[in-house]
Amino acid sequence: MRYDNTGKHKQTIPHDDNTPHTLHVFPGYITENNNGDVLVSDWRRHAVVVTSGGGVHRFSYTGPPSGSRLEPKGICTDVMSHILVNDGYTETVQMLDRDGQFLSYVLTRQTPGMDYKPGGLSYDVTTHAVYVGSMENNTMSVCRYINRHLHLTDEREHHSNFDEGQTQAKI
Template sequence: MKTTTTFIERTDSTWRPRCVYWSPSTGDLLVGMYTIDTGKVTRYNQSGQLTQTIQYHNTGRGLYSIPRYITENNNGDVVVSDLSGAVVVTERGGRHRFSYTGHPSGSRLVPLGICTDALSHILVCDVITHTVQMINKDGQFLSHLLTKSQEMGESWSLRYDVNTHRLWVGSGSRDNKVCVYRYITRQDALTDEHRPLPDGDTRYTTPRQNKSHQLNENKLLF
């Protein structure tokens, strides 16, 4: 706590940092930044040196508008919740993999908090539907994990705890609370055993799993 490393020191007002994520696998710091009508993700090593900039699609157009939240998946993908109305996913090297814009296809998405879990699923808070949506690492919709409820209200931010396999969800400013949910057991994380339901949702099943621990459609159980 006695050492301070400066990663970004603004000398002008062109680019503004908006969100950060520290990578436990590489020790790098990922920073989402923005300027007028465009955004980018920068990567810094532990010494504070800029090592990568992710900004453009392979067609030359910009990938981001304003990165709101940023995280990293288990395979090294950089996952960004962007103001443009999309979850933008790139490979560690910066190549664009996909952009998720909601379910069903063509729906509006206003993404806020985002995280990934032990099974490499991407979880994102959506302001439009007031849900936490889960997609797989390749962008396929899997389930609505959490709908607007009396207990939660509007979900704005979230984080997955890799040690306890719990999902921490922060509500909007009017609700002013954090709720903790369980939808994966430790055995799920170790075996990656799950089966799709007919409606596209996912219920995790292991020999040790109890019904009260299963992910029911449209809600999470405490």
């Protein structure tokens, strides 16, 4: 179900009868993309399950092209409708396009300051920062990976910009 900012019921999304299985088995995190898609990290399906705003299954993302298994945790989207997902299995934050195609890693274990297992994930539309919460050591990393000026002047897909800085804070 969807609700507006005041808590009033807006919409009930029906199950798509054309989907041969239950859409979600053990949902963890949920978010909505700019195009109206609803994204759910499903821990038992080992997938990010994406449906249209009307409840029709669009795709399920099960991991990067290398074929590794996905353990989806936090998910969010950015201003360009990229999908960001924390993968507990590879301990990375992966970026997908709006149609579920893997684009790049935003954070990996080799990223300076990334010394924990990522869990919660949030994106700040004002600063273009990604907040990554730890599942094991009570810390949070902040990474700004989109160059705002590129976004404002160029409509092409952009990849991670690690040079813009990352900080880590104890919470």
